[in-house]
Amino acid sequence: MTILKKEHEEQLVGAICCEKIDSLLQQSDFVMVVVSLTPQTHKLIGKREMELMKPMATLINISRGCCLQMALKRHFYSNLGAVVDQEALVRALQAGVIRAAALDVTYPEPLPRLPSVFSSQKHAHDSAVRVPGALREAQQARRWQRLPPPGFHILDMEDQELPYVLIDCIGGKHGVYEDHVEFLKKHFCLITMKEYLENKKFLGEKITAIYMWYHKPVIDEELLQILPNLKVVANSGVGIDHLDLNLLSSFGVKVSNTPFVASMDTADLGMALMLASARRLVEGYQMAVSPDTEYFPADWLGVEVSGTTLGIIGMGTIGYKVAQRAKAFDMKILYHNRNQRNKEEESAVGAIYCKKIDDLLQQSDFVMLAVTLTPQTHKLIGKRELELMKPTATLINISRGLVVDQDALVEALQNKVIKAAALDVTYPEPLPRDHPLLKMKNVIITPHIGSATKETRRLMMKNMTESIEAALTGLPIPNEVLL
Numbered sequence: 318m319t320i321l322k323k324e325h326e327e328q329l330v331g332a333i334c335c336e337k338i339d340s341l342l343q344q345s346d347f348v349m350v351v352v353s354l355t356p357q358t359h360k361l362i363g364k365r366e367m368e369l370m371k372p373m374a375t376l377i378n379i380s381r382g383c384c385l386q387m388a389l390k391r392h393f394y395s396n397l398g399a400v401v402d403q404e405a406l407v408r409a410l411q412a413g414v415i416r417a418a419a420l421d422v423t424y425p426e427p428l429p430r431l432p433s434v435f436s437s438q439k440h441a442h443d444s445a446v447r448v449p450g451a452l453r454e455a456q457q458a459r460r461w462q463r464l465p466p467p468g469f470h471i472l473d474m475e476d477q478e479l480p481y482v483l484i485d486c487i488g489g490k491h492g493v494y495e496d497h498v499e500f501l502k503k504h505f506c507l508i509t510m511k512e513y514l515e516n517k518k519f520l521g522e523k524i525t526a527i528y529m530w531y532h533k534p535v536i537d538e539e540l541l542q543i544l545p546n547l548k549v550v551a552n553s554g555v556g557i558d559h560l561d562l563n564l565l566s567s568f569g570v571k572v573s574n575t576p577f578v579a580s581m582d583t584a585d586l587g588m589a590l591m592l593a594s595a596r597r598l599v600e601g602y603q604m605a606v607s608p609d610t611e612y613f614p615a616d617w618l619g620v621e622v623s624g625t626t627l628g629i630i631g632m633g634t635i636g637y638k639v640a641q642r643a644k645a646f647d648m649k650i651l652y653h654n655r656n657q658r659n660k661e662e663e664s665a666v667g668a669i670y671c672k673k674i675d676d677l678l679q680q681s682d683f684v685m686l687a688v689t690l691t692p693q694t695h696k697l698i699g700k701r702e703l704e705l706m707k708p709t710a711t712l713i714n715i716s717r718g719l720v721v722d723q724d725a726l727v728e729a730l731q732n733k734v735i736k737a738a739a740l741d742v743t744y745p746e747p748l749p750r751d752h753p754l755l756k757m758k759n760v761i762i763t764p765h766i767g768s769a770t771k772e773t774r775r776l777m778m779k780n781m782t783e784s785i786e787a788a789l790t791g792l793p794i795p796n797e798v799l800l
C-alpha cells in the first residue's frame with residue numbers, strides 16, 4: 318500500500334499507490350496482505366474492510382496470522398493477534414461477502430483441529446479454504462440440470478431467419494453453458510443433438526455450422542454426410558487434435574478455434590502448477606488441515622522458483638505468455654520452438670533460443686510443455702528426454718497428455734530420474750483411478766483446466782460466434798485453422 322512511495326519504484330512495477338486502504342479494497346480482485354504484524358496492523362483487515370471488498374475478491378495472507386512473541390505475551394497484548402480478524406474472515410466467507418481466502422498464516426498455527434470451520438466443513442477436502450462462491454456455482458450447476466432446455470421451436474419465424482447451428486446439448490456437465498444461451502440465440506437457431514436426431518432429415522439440410530463446445534458433438538464421416546450444407550466447425554479452445562482436419566476439408570468444411578482468448582489463463586495455470594509443485598502446495602494444504610497435525614515442522618521444505626531456469630517447449634501464444642510471467646520471477650528463460658522468435662520478442666522477455674531441445678532439457682530446473690499436439694510432438698518427451706533432465710527438475714505439462722510418454726514419466730518419477738511433475742493434461746482424462754501417477758506425492762494433477770475461467774469461456778463463445786458468422790457470410794474467418 319504505502320510502501321512504494323517513490324515514483325520510479327512505482328513505475329518499475331506499474332503500481333498505483335492507494336493512500337486510503339479503502340480504495341484498494343474496493344478495487345482489487347485479489348488483496349494480498351504482506352505487512353508486518355505490529356499494533357498498528359493488528360486486525361487491519363476486519364469486518365468493515367471485508368465488506369468493502371468485491372464479492373468476487375480473494376484475500377491472500379502471507380504476512381502474519383499470529384506473532385509468536387505476541388502469543389507468548391498474550392496477557393500484555395490480550396487484544397492482539399493477527400493482521401486479519403479471523404472470526405470476521407470466517408463469517409465473511411460463510412456469508413459470501415468475499416469469494417475466497419488463501420492463507421499461509423493463521424492464528425493459532427496450526428489451527429485447532431476439530432471443530433473448526435477450516436477443517437470440518439463438508440468440503441474440507443477441497444484444496445482451498447472454504448469458498449462460498451464455489452458452492453454457489455455448484456448449486457447453480459445443479460439448477461441448470463433441473464431446468465428444461467430452453468425451448469426450440471422449428472416453426473418460429475424469427476428463428477428461421479437465423480442460421481441453424483448444431484450443438485451437443487445445453488447445461489449439464491458437458492453442454493453449452495446455460496448463461497451463454499441467451500447470447501447465442503440472438504445469433505443462431507440452436508439445434509441440440511437430441512433435436513437433430515429426432516428430425517434428421519429436415520434439420521440435416523438446414524444446419525450450416527457446428528458449435529463444438531469442448532469436443533462435443535463428436536464429428537465423424539456419417540454426420541458429415543447428413544449435413545450437406547455444413548460450412549464451418551467452430552471449435553472451443555486451442556487444441557484441435559480431436560478433429561480430423563483432412564476429413565472436414567474433404568467435405569469443404571472450414572474449422573476455427575479460439576487460440577488467443579485462452580492463452581492468458583493457460584499461462585497462469587502453468588505458473589500456478591510450477592509454483593504449487595515447487596512449494597509443495599497440495600501436500601502443505603493437506604498438512605495444514607489434517608486432523609493429526611500438532612505442529613508445523615521446520616524441516617518441511619520445497620524448492621525455490623525465483624531465479625531458477627525455466628525451459629519452455631513451444632513458444633506460441635501460450636508459451637510466450639508463460640515467458641512474460643516467468644520474467645517477473647527473475648527466471649532465466651530458455652525456449653525451444655520450431656521457429657525462433659524475433660530478437661525484439663526474445664529480449665522483451667529475456668528468452669534464449671535453444672535450437673536443440675536437448676540443450677534446454679539439460680539446463681532447466683522447470684520444463685514447461687506448451688506445444689500443440691501434432692504427429693511431430695506426439696510423445697516428444699520420452700525416456701531419453703527425461704534422462705537428459707536434471708534429477709532436481711520438474712516437468713510441467715499444460716499442452717496435451719500425449720506430448721509425454723506417460724509410462725516413461727511414471728518410471729522416471731519412480732526412479733528419481735526427475736524430481737516432480739505437474740500435469741494439467743494426461744491420457745486418458747481422467748486417468749484410471751488406480752493409475753500410479755495418482756499415488757505419487759511428487760505429482761500434481763489438475764483436471765485439464767487451462768482455460769477454465771468464466772470470463773475466458775465467455776470470450777471463447779463470442780469468438781466462436783464471430784467465426785461462424787464470418788464463415789456463413791463468406792468473410793475471412795477469424796482464427797481459421799488452416800491445414
Ligand SMILES: O=CC(=O)O
Binds near residue numbers: 553555556767768
Ligand atoms: O486444452 C484446451 C484447449 O485446447 O483450449
